[in-house]
Every structure is written in structure tokens, then in C-alpha cells.
Amino acid sequence: MESSSSSVSQKLxxxxxxxxxxxxxxxxxxxxxKISLVAGGGSAALxxxxxxxxxKNPVLASSxxxxxxxxxxxxxxxxxxxxxxxxxxxxxxxxxxxxxxxxLHGLIRSS
Numbered sequence: 847m848e849s850s851s852s853s854v855s856q857k858l859x860x861x862x863x864x865x866x867x868x869x870x871x872x873x874x875x876x877x878x879x880k881i882s883l884v885a886g887g888g889s890a891a892l893x894x895x896x897x898x899x900x901x902k903n904p905v906l907a908s909s910x911x912x913x914x915x916x917x918x919x920x921x922x923x924x925x926x927x928x929x930x931x932x933x934x935x936x937x938x939x940x941x942x943x944x945x946x947x948x949x950l951h952g953l954i955r956s957s
Contacts, residue, residue, distance in 0.1 A: 863893035911949035
């Protein structure tokens with residue numbers, strides 16, 4: 847991956863990780879949900895790792911990103927379909943779907 851696109855990929859991944867971490871913290875603060883805190887924090891940590899690995903090993907990082915973001919797309923998409931709540935389930939599922947596509951694009955470019 848070239849350095850300029852790697853930089854953009856890293857920035858997008860860091861924004862995604864921040865969104866997930868902030869969402870988990872908000873779920874904990876608003877409803878006392880420890881599951882939200884752990885899931886949001888764990889997801890944020892995973893995608894922070896992906897961001898740090900993108901310049902060094904883009905194939906591995908993109909592969910981890912695809913699996914993680916696709917899993918979040920499925921989980922939060924099904925939660926949205928059950929609850930019809932746009933925030934957080936709808937937003938996270940749409941952003942995760944877009945990130946899955948971005949990681950897939952990065953993987954194809956790196957291979």
C-alpha cells in the first residue's frame with residue numbers, strides 16, 4: 847500500500863475505533879451497561895491495533911479489519927432490525943459495512 851493511502855486508511859480506522867469506544871462508554875454511562883463498555887472498548891482496541899499494523903502489514907491488518915467490521919455489521923444490523931433504533935445500532939451497522947468495504951478494497955490493492 848502506498849504511504850498516502852495508508853495514512854488515510856489509518857486515519858479512518860482511528861476514527862472508527864474512536865466511534866466504537868465512545869459508543870461503548872456512552873452505553874455504560876447512560877444505561878450502566880457493562881457489556882457496552884467491554885464490547886466498545888474491545889472493538890476500539892482491536893481497530894487501534896489494525897491502524898497500527900496497516901503500514902507494516904497491510905494484508906494482515908486489512909484481513910483483521912474485514913473480519914471485525916463484518917462481525918459488527920452483522921451484530922448491529924440484526925440489533926437494528928429488532929429494535930429499529932438508528933442510534934447506536936443503525937449507525938454502527940452502516941459505518942461498519944462501509945469499513946468492511948474499505949478493508950476489502952485495501953486487501954485487494956495490497957495483494
